Amino acid sequence: MKKLLTTLMICLALLPIHAQAESVPDESDDSAIYEMQTQSGEIITTRAGRMYIGDEYISADNQLYRVIAVDDQMCIAIAEHLGEEPAAGISAFAHAETQAQEGKSKHIAMYSTHSDESYEPTDGASSLEEDAGIYDVGHALKDALEEHGISVEYSEATHLPHDAGAYRRSRRTAEELLKSSPDVLIDIHRDGIPDPDSYETEVHGEEISKVRLLVGRSNPNADANREFAKRLKAAADEKYPGLIKDIFIGKGNYNQELFPQSILLEFGTHTIDKDLAIAATKPMADVINTVVFGGSAKAESTASIEESTSGFKGIGWLIAIAVIGSVLFALISTGKWRLVAEKFSRSASEITGGTIGKKPKDKS
Structure with a gap:
């Protein structure tokens, strides 16, 4: 009897630990490549990082999928098709038009949680503790946004190592950036899937990289973050078809609970040429300016x-x-x-x- 009680006590003690590990995912765990499949085995997408039950995915053609089962040993997530994702609301676009008409100042804050991310063909390695390629992409996006009359603060603070604590460390950077009251908070990344073909594309005759939008669903701003991502994709689909790869809504928060117009942008993957990622920053900047501020400075x-x-x-x-x-x-x-x-x-x-x-x- 004592043995049974002891066993039950140990099990009860372990339950909270298990629940916590399940509720707080390692947002930086991108070492494993997970594959999302339909129930019939058709591949939907791949991602560098663990997938969880409840994760959602909006494909390039705006089809919505939700993960219903995960095999962590095989790194496979099974998803059900929920139909077409509802279009982005127009109220936010109206807000952007109003802001443009009122002539308000335009300000964006940016940082990179994974300070080592780089591009193998150009940088020589996928991870560099100094002079990482992701900062070249960040500066290119900054320059492109400034061409639209937007003031940009891009923090080059590093958050090494690339581990489970990276988002906790970058949170301090994000909080510091928010003191300047930006209109948008952007975390700049690149993906880690090995296939370059999944990101290489051509838009309006120019070879560029696709951009994946990542939203954290475990935060109070999840709905606002998701809507913002959908607005960006809708504008990009209209102006630059093929620029936005998809939207992944994953477990975690990615510091997006700090601000409703927060977004994580993945410019390509480590196996593509960095110049393709840099080339994607100009159309991406135009899309951001259109959605957030209602037009370009050049037109004005x-x-x-x-x-x-x-x-x-x-x-x-x-x-x-x-x-x-x-x-x-x-x-x-x-x-x-x-x-x-x-x-x-x-x-x-x-x-x-x-x-x-x-x-x-x-x-x-």
């Missing part, structure tokens, strides 16, 4: 120039009318108006052969 500048030109034309006409009015007033007030009128009449008559104006007297 062009409109301003046109308005200024119209204004100058209007002012020119007003000045011309004022000058003519002043001359006429001066002529009338000095009594010279009649002389000018007679001279104009004679000139008109000479030009038209007497049809218009006063005929000149015949001196003969």
Whole structure:
């Protein structure tokens, strides 16, 4: 009897530990490559990192899947098809238009949790503790956003090592960045799946990398984060078809509970050329500017120039009318108006052969 009670006590003691491990996933565990499959065995997608029951996936064609079973030994997740994901709400787009019309300042904050992530073909290794390739991608995105008149604060703080504590360390960076009240908080990554073909693509005739959007579902802002990701994908699908690879909604929070417009962007994977990831930053910046701020600074500048030109034309006409009015007033007030009128009449008559104006007297 004592033996049975002891066994039960040990089991009860272990339950909370098991529950905690299940509720707090290792968000940096991307060493294993998991494959998401349909119930019939068809491959849906792959991901560097563990998949959990309840994870969701929005494919390139906006089909929604939810994981219902996971085999951790085989690294396979079975997902059910839930149909098409509802379109992004338009209220957020209306907010962006309002913000653009009100002329509010535009500010974005960025950082990279996995400070070692790099691109093997270009950087020589997939992980570098110094001069990691992910920062080149981050700076390219920063430059592209600034071309749209957006102020960008990109923290180069490192959060090494690339382990289970990386997001805890990067949380401090994110909190510091939020003190500047940004409109968007971006965590810049690259994927770790081995197949480069899953990310290499061509958009509008240019070879670039696809971008995966990652949302954490275990946080109070999960719905807002998800909606923001859907808005980005919707805008990208319209302007740059093929740019957004998909949206993965995984267990964890990725520090996204700190801000409703937080997003994790994965620019390609470690086996692609870094230049492809950098090439994707320009269209991605345009998409972010469109969704968050309702348009580009270049378009606004062009409109301003046109308005200024119209204004100058209007002012020119007003000045011309004022000058003519002043001359006429001066002529009338000095009594010279009649002389000018007679001279104009004679000139008109000479030009038209007497049809218009006063005929000149015949001196003969």
